Amino acid sequence: MQTAKQFSVRLVNKPGRLATVLNAVGKEKVDLVALSVMDAQDRSTLRFVAEDPALARSALETAGVPYEMADVLLADISSRNGAFRHICERLAGEHLAIDYAYASCAQFGGHGRSSAVIKVNDLAKAQRVLGETRAKNGRSKPIPRRPLRAR
Numbered sequence: 001m002q003t004a005k006q007f008s009v010r011l012v013n014k015p016g017r018l019a020t021v022l023n024a025v026g027k028e029k030v031d032l033v034a035l036s037v038m039d040a041q042d043r044s045t046l047r048f049v050a051e052d053p054a055l056a057r058s059a060l061e062t063a064g065v066p067y068e069m070a071d072v073l074l075a076d077i078s079s080r081n082g083a084f085r086h087i088c089e090r091l092a093g094e095h096l097a098i099d100y101a102y103a104s105c106a107q108f109g110g111h112g113r114s115s116a117v118i119k120v121n122d123l124a125k126a127q128r129v130l131g132e133t134r135a136k137n138g139r140s141k142p143i144p145r146r147p148l149r150a151r
Contacts, residue, residue: 001130003123004033004074005053007060009046009067013039021046024063033074034117038041047102049074049117055063073118077103084116087130095127096145097121 011017018037025032031051038045049072050056060067068122077083084103091098099119 001075001126002126002129003071004049004117006047006049006072006117006119007053007056007067008064008070009042009060013042013044018044019085021060021063021065024065025056025059027056028059028062029053030059034102034115036102036117047065047100047117049104064100070119071123073116073120073123073130075116075118075130079114079116087118090129091118091120091126094125095131096126105130127135 001085009021011021025048031052033049035048037149038047048056053069057067057069060131074089077087087099088098097120099116101116104115104117118126
């Protein structure tokens with residue numbers, strides 16, 4: 001689990017607006033780790049986490065695209081049933097509010113697992129809570145499941 005810089009770009013809901021922003025980022029070879037687009041009537045919000053935040057910032061500024069940045073939690077999640085629910089329950093148990101969350105199938109930093117991007121009201125406390133969960137389990141990775149043929 002780590003923190004990451006998330007970019008938020010407000011877009012008018014018109015054809016080609018999203019493509020224009022993604023094209024600007026793509027021209028600079030920015031690798032996206034996670035991406036989410038949510039609409040609200042006549043506007044939408046593009047949120048993304050880039051592998052290299054400095055490069056993403058430069059690409060957006062060069063293209064003249066206004067953006068906001070926020071620190072978010074990037075938590076590894078396994079494909080096991082209830083893995084993300086467990087993260088949400090741990091945060092709720094410590095009275096941490098999740099403003100929004102979205103997932104990625106990208107392999108951030110080459111670790112080979114999915115990630116959840118989570119915006120919480122207290123990032124430092126969320127890191128402690130989820131870090132304690134990991135310490136209590138005595139492992140940093142979930143126990144791998146046996147293949148079906150071995151059961």
